[in-house]
Amino acid sequence: MADYRIRSRFDLAGKVAIITGSSKGIGEAMARGLAEFGASVVISSRNQESVDQVAEQYRADGLEATAIACHIGDADDRKKLIEQTIVRYGRLDILINNAATNPYFGPVEGLTAAAYQKTLDVNLTAALELSNLALPHLRASGAGCVIHISSVEGLHASANFAAYNVSKAGLIMLGKSQATEWARDNVRVNVICPGLVKTKLSRALWEDGATEKQMKKMIPLRRMATPDEVAGVAVWLASPAASYVTGSTVVVDGGLVG
Numbered sequence: 001m002a003d004y005r006i007r008s009r010f011d012l013a014g015k016v017a018i019i020t021g022s023s024k025g026i027g028e029a030m031a032r033g034l035a036e037f038g039a040s041v042v043i044s045s046r047n048q049e050s051v052d053q054v055a056e057q058y059r060a061d062g063l064e065a066t067a068i069a070c071h072i073g074d075a076d077d078r079k080k081l082i083e084q085t086i087v088r089y090g091r092l093d094i095l096i097n098n099a100a101t102n103p104y105f106g107p108v109e110g111l112t113a114a115a116y117q118k119t120l121d122v123n124l125t126a127a128l129e130l131s132n133l134a135l136p137h138l139r140a141s142g143a144g145c146v147i148h149i150s151s152v153e154g155l156h157a158s159a160n161f162a163a164y165n166v167s168k169a170g171l172i173m174l175g176k177s178q179a180t181e182w183a184r185d186n187v188r189v190n191v192i193c194p195g196l197v198k199t200k201l202s203r204a205l206w207e208d209g210a211t212e213k214q215m216k217k218m219i220p221l222r223r224m225a226t227p228d229e230v231a232g233v234a235v236w237l238a239s240p241a242a243s244y245v246t247g248s249t250v251v252v253d254g255g256l257v258g
Helices: 025-036 048-060 075-089 113-141 162-185 209-218 227-238
Strands: 016-020 040-044 065-067 094-097 145-149 188-194 249-252
Touching: 016 025, 016 075, 016 113, 025 040, 025 048, 025 094, 025 227, 040 048, 040 075, 048 065, 065 075, 075 113, 094 113, 094 227, 113 145, 113 162, 145 162, 145 227, 162 188, 162 249, 188 227, 227 249
Parallel strands: 016 040, 016 094, 040 065, 094 145, 145 188, 188 249
Antiparallel strands: none
16 A cells, blocks of 8 residues: 555644634635634634535535634734633644725725724734634644734735735734744744735626626736635644745635735
């Protein structure tokens, strides 16, 4: 029998993963990817009905999943998300901070303090706080992993995305800082920067046919990504196959800025 010593390093059996914002889009694709490779996944978003539907479908497909509603911007909800995961599974190995918002699309001079703060609270502060809550359990696992979902908008400036750009750039540096400090506990932290992916969050770009056409001309692969194309990177980073990768930023953008 062949010795699949490399293939086995992608095995996530016995691992427990929380994926925020996983009722749809990139989050749902990453959750399914981890579950297909053997992880028990916690499906989380604000709406209980939405996460229940996803978890039920996973279980129907023979995958292990639990639904826990969480408004990522609420401190009490963040605590409950971690606590209920530990009650259900007794451990936590992987945290993917994916939930994000972009309440304002427009010029910098029109950006209100309230919209700016809301963007940072959800996209950046929540990731910091949830990571800190998860850290004791990630340490205890012996090989914990955090993945932040940033964006190419955190690597270059685009018009009308100021608050989003700032929050996603901050997420990249947060990941690097955590990776530097947490490596001594064998907790790895990496960042994924997707480019243009066809999801609800990017609807302002792809619903406008002219804008979508212009964006595609800028992308060397000449197309938008699908959520599944980000999920594969997340599976790799979460698995033992990436056990020597920490503090890295992986760009998934069809060659746009990568």
